[in-house]
Amino acid sequence: MRLSSPRVGVGCVVRREGLILLVRRHRAHGDGTWSTPGGHLDPGEHPLACASREVREETGIEVENARFVGVTNDVFEVEGLHYVTLWVSADFSSGEAQPLARYELSDVGWFSETDLPDPLFPPLRRLLKGEVLGGPSDSA
Numbered sequence: 001m002r003l004s005s006p007r008v009g010v011g012c013v014v015r016r017e018g019l020i021l022l023v024r025r026h027r028a029h030g031d032g033t034w035s036t037p038g039g040h041l042d043p044g045e046h047p048l049a050c051a052s053r054e055v056r057e058e059t060g061i062e063v064e065n066a067r068f069v070g071v072t073n074d075v076f077e078v079e080g081l082h083y084v085t086l087w088v089s090a091d092f093s094s095g096e097a098q099p100l101a102r103y104e105l106s107d108v109g110w111f112s113e114t115d116l117p118d119p120l121f122p123p124l125r126r127l128l129k130g131e132v133l134g135g136p137s138d139s140a
Helices: 047-059 122-128
Strands: 007-016 019-025 038-040 062-076 081-094 105-112
Touching: 007 047, 007 062, 007 122, 019 047, 038 047, 047 062, 047 081, 047 105, 062 122, 081 122
Parallel strands: 007 081
Antiparallel strands: 007 019, 007 038, 019 105, 062 081
16 A cells, blocks of 8 residues: 655643553554554644643643654555654643543553553554664664
8 A cells, every 4th residue: 555645643642640641542553552652733823732632632641741753664565555743741730630532542541661552653662662764773
């Protein structure tokens, strides 16, 4: 299958008291896998603002102290998709996590970083394994 032109995605790792917020993907590539809230970077939008917006739209959570943590190169050959994902980390500020974007996620939950659900969305798995662009395992 021919790949699409690369798109820019933004994922946000939200932390609260040693836990991270994950969503179960639904009706999108990676259906059934667990990932962080995230989505497409809008034209003219700053990646940190995109991360905060996506978390709010998908889960109702507000975040603070957003910061850049890495980039992954994510090719989904079966779906013909190619994403460059900008990863952001942020701290929980307020709200009650719920699956607001039912058209693209089916569940939300807080998980210990040492006991994450399975299966994980491949881009998140890459991030957690340190497979980021410019990182020690990066190769062209």
